Amino acid sequence: MKAAFTIPNEEVTDIEDKKIVDLYWERDENAIKETSLKYGRLCAYIAGNILSSREDSEECINDTYLAVWNAIPKKRPDKFSVFISRITRNLALKKYEYLSAAKRSPAAVTSLDELADCVSGTDDVESEIEVKYIQRAIGNFLWQQTDEKRNIFIRRYWYFDSVENICTYTGFSQSKVKSMLYGMRQRLRKYLESEGIEV
Amino acid sequence: MNKKQLCNHIGNIDDRLIEQAGHIPNYRRQHRRKVIQRLAAMTAVTALMVCSFSAGAMAFAKENVVKVLVEPESVSLEEIGLTMILPDSWKGEYAVEKNGRNFIIYSNKIRDGSVRSDAFDGILFYIVCYDTAMTPEQFVENGYDFTGYRYLFATKSNTYILHYASDVQWDPSDPEQKKIYTQMASEIENIRFIPDNALLD
Numbered sequence: 508m509k510a511a512f513t514i515p516n517e518e519v520t521d522i523e524d525k526k527i528v529d530l531y532w533e534r535d536e537n538a539i540k541e542t543s544l545k546y547g548r549l550c551a552y553i554a555g556n557i558l559s560s561r562e563d564s565e566e567c568i569n570d571t572y573l574a575v576w577n578a579i580p581k582k583r584p585d586k587f588s589v590f591i592s593r594i595t596r597n598l599a600l601k602k603y604e605y606l607s608a609a610k611r612s613p614a615a616v617t618s619l620d621e622l623a624d625c626v627s628g629t630d631d632v633e634s635e636i637e638v639k640y641i642q643r644a645i646g647n648f649l650w651q652q653t654d655e656k657r658n659i660f661i662r663r664y665w666y667f668d669s670v671e672n673i674c675t676y677t678g679f680s681q682s683k684v685k686s687m688l689y690g691m692r693q694r695l696r697k698y699l700e701s702e703g704i705e706v
Numbered sequence: 707m708n709k710k711q712l713c714n715h716i717g718n719i720d721d722r723l724i725e726q727a728g729h730i731p732n733y734r735r736q737h738r739r740k741v742i743q744r745l746a747a748m749t750a751v752t753a754l755m756v757c758s759f760s761a762g763a764m765a766f767a768k769e770n771v772v773k774v775l776v777e778p779e780s781v782s783l784e785e786i787g788l789t790m791i792l793p794d795s796w797k798g799e800y801a802v803e804k805n806g807r808n809f810i811i812y813s814n815k816i817r818d819g820s821v822r823s824d825a826f827d828g829i830l831f832y833i834v835c836y837d838t839a840m841t842p843e844q845f846v847e848n849g850y851d852f853t854g855y856r857y858l859f860a861t862k863s864n865t866y867i868l869h870y871a872s873d874v875q876w877d878p879s880d881p882e883q884k885k886i887y888t889q890m891a892s893e894i895e896n897i898r899f900i901p902d903n904a905l906l907d
Contacts, residue, residue: 589721622709661727678734
């Protein structure tokens with residue numbers, strides 16, 4: 508089991524994040540060094556939850572820094588920690604798809620398979636408007652849940668944390684966490700259907 | 707939709723959700739602390755009851771007439787500068803849970819009575835404080851009317867909305883829970899909201 512890891516506290520890091528973003532805007536290569544110092548572990552944690560090999564994770568993290576370098580002069584992210592986490596997650600998932608099935612991380616496979624409970628599995632083409640609508644509906648659904656359930660759901664399906672790690676964070680038993688996740692998946696499916704979304 | 711599409715949609719949820727989950731606390735420890743606090747509060751209440759009973763007995767002996775002002779059942783949501791005046795019948799029947807700048811008001815009897823931890827939260831409504839000032843029309847235009855809601859008011863920089871719970875919040879097989887929920891839900895319209903800084907805004 509990997510050591511539990513959480514985003515550094517916002518109050519402590521917010522000003523530093525602005526400085527890091529400024530460095531990117533100034534095209535100062537120290538930006539990557541500072542990012543690596545502060546968020547290297549977080550990126551490695553997220554990539555490691557999705558990809559099984561250390562080399563793949565490291566490659567993914569380097570791709571993340573490059574992607575941030577390319578993205579920031581156009582954008583000024585409000586929450587840098589979330590911005591970089593999201594890029595890491597997306598790149599790791601792309602890499603995960605690319606890798607052969609034999610190499611896949613059992614943890615990520617399980618998380619993804621669990622999500623199959625919420626959907627029919629059909630390969631529908633979604634328009635940009637539909638995508639936004641679905642994303643907003645998922646967000647709304649999550650905001651309506653209790654703090655515990657919401658955070659556990661996000662830790663599992665956004666951060667791809669193992670159930671064991673979630674238990675370490677929350678102090679809950681595995682059966683409780685699994686039961687909460689199961690209930691959330693069922694309810695998410697019902698909610699999406701009630702919002703007229705074809706799951 | 708397939709699971710990969712769902713996974714991508716989850717990947718693009720609100721930044722605040724992701725950040726909040728990044729600071730996930732140890733809930734079990736929190737629950738334990740709450741239990742200890744409740745026990746301490748119960749002990750204090752018991753002590754107060756004993757004292758007031760003694761005082762009452764003495765006052766009764768002297769046949770004094772004491773006028774008692776009944777305080778309305780109110781909850782102050784300090785973080786968002788809002789006070790709720792609830793029906794008196796709600797006393798001891800509800801609880802408030804904080805989620806960032808949002809609040810969940812639920813029936814504690816339904817939640818405590820649920821056997822399974824993942825079922826039936828007894829949520830009556832949510833108070834959501836949006837970070838922008840919106841008129842009722844702008845609120846709809848911005849697409850926030852995703853559930854039943856009651857527009858409360860807006861200040862210079864915030865909009866306060868009561869969102870009704872959109873899911874079944876009680877155990878349909880339990881008529882007692884249904885009765886409690888239906889009764890409380892019918893009284894939501896009687897709740898009054900008072901902004902704490904009305905004079906400033």
